Every structure is written in C-alpha cells, then in structure tokens.
Amino acid sequence: MTFYLVRHPRVSIASGICYGQSDVPLSERFEEEAAAILKKLSGIEFERVYCSPLSRCARLAEKISSLTLFDDRLMQLDFGDWEGQPWNTIFESEEGKKWFDDYLTRRCPNGESYNDMLARVRQFIAGLPDIRGNLLIVTHAGVVRAFRVILENRSVEKVFEKSIAYGQITVIKNRNAEKKE
Numbered sequence: 001m002t003f004y005l006v007r008h009p010r011v012s013i014a015s016g017i018c019y020g021q022s023d024v025p026l027s028e029r030f031e032e033e034a035a036a037i038l039k040k041l042s043g044i045e046f047e048r049v050y051c052s053p054l055s056r057c058a059r060l061a062e063k064i065s066s067l068t069l070f071d072d073r074l075m076q077l078d079f080g081d082w083e084g085q086p087w088n089t090i091f092e093s094e095e096g097k098k099w100f101d102d103y104l105t106r107r108c109p110n111g112e113s114y115n116d117m118l119a120r121v122r123q124f125i126a127g128l129p130d131i132r133g134n135l136l137i138v139t140h141a142g143v144v145r146a147f148r149v150i151l152e153n154r155s156v157e158k159v160f161e162k163s164i165a166y167g168q169i170t171v172i173k174n175r176n177a178e179k180k181e
Helices: 030-041 055-064 087-092 094-101 114-126 141-151
Strands: 002-007 048-051 134-139 169-173
Touching (some): 002 030, 002 141, 048 055, 055 134, 141 169
Parallel strands (some): 048 134
C-alpha cells in the first residue's frame, strides 16, 4: 500500500493564529491551488480516498473523488482553549511555555497532546483494510507528520525539521507499517 498524504490548500485566516480543529475557510485562491494539486495527482489510481472532515480538507477531497470517506481521526491536533488565539500569546503564557516544553505528553487546555494525536492516527492506520494499491489522504500538516512517525519510524523531532507546505503531497510506501492485531 502506498499513502499519498495531501495537506489541505491555503486557508483564509490571519498569519500566526492557532486554528487546529477550528473549521476555518479556504483562501480565495482555492480553485487555483486545487487545480495544481489535481494535476500532480492525475494518472494515479486510488483504491480509497480518506479525509479529515474539516472543510479545508473536504472541499479538496470532494474534487478528487465522490466516494471520499471522512474520518475524525484525520483531524489536526485539538488545541482546545487555544483555538483562534495568536501563537505569540500562547507561547508567552505560563501554560503555553509548559506545553511547548513537553508537547508530546502535555495536553493543551481542554485539548490534546501530540501523543494523543499519534494514538488516533495509529488507530486509523491499524483499521485500514488490506489494500495493495494507493490510498489518498487529505489532511493536515500535523497528521502528515504523525504518519511519518508511525510508518517511517522517524522521531517526532525529526519530522518537525521540515515544513509541510499547503497542498504538499507526501508519499509513503507502507514498508514499515505496524502489524494489525
């Protein structure tokens, strides 16, 4: 099985705002960006298309396939009370400093830790049917990184070294996937 992980297109929200699981609108360039993504994916057959239910992902996935399967486990990290807040404000707060020092295990106020998100992505992967072909997953940068941690056995620190652009396609051949129980 080969995973084609697509980060959603650019959003229409001020730079520097935490938006995690908030359902924010896509930018006015959505059609142009979607066309570029579709062109890169043309000629690739997908056995299944999965998608985060947030509209910034769903609108793109629906252009790719009318048979898209939506799954909450593919949503971005839940930043809880920090959703919609400026990152600078979060970072300067006492709770924010504690979280940035230990985002793997410390949960955002009324939200998740990175390990929580890894667990739900791991659960999603474990529940996939045995497919030999290609899977397309339209999701978020944090989830793409989680797939790389799980399927490529990379450290969390390593996957954060490179940014993931809006509309970027990450391909992972499922050579190291965890065995289903």
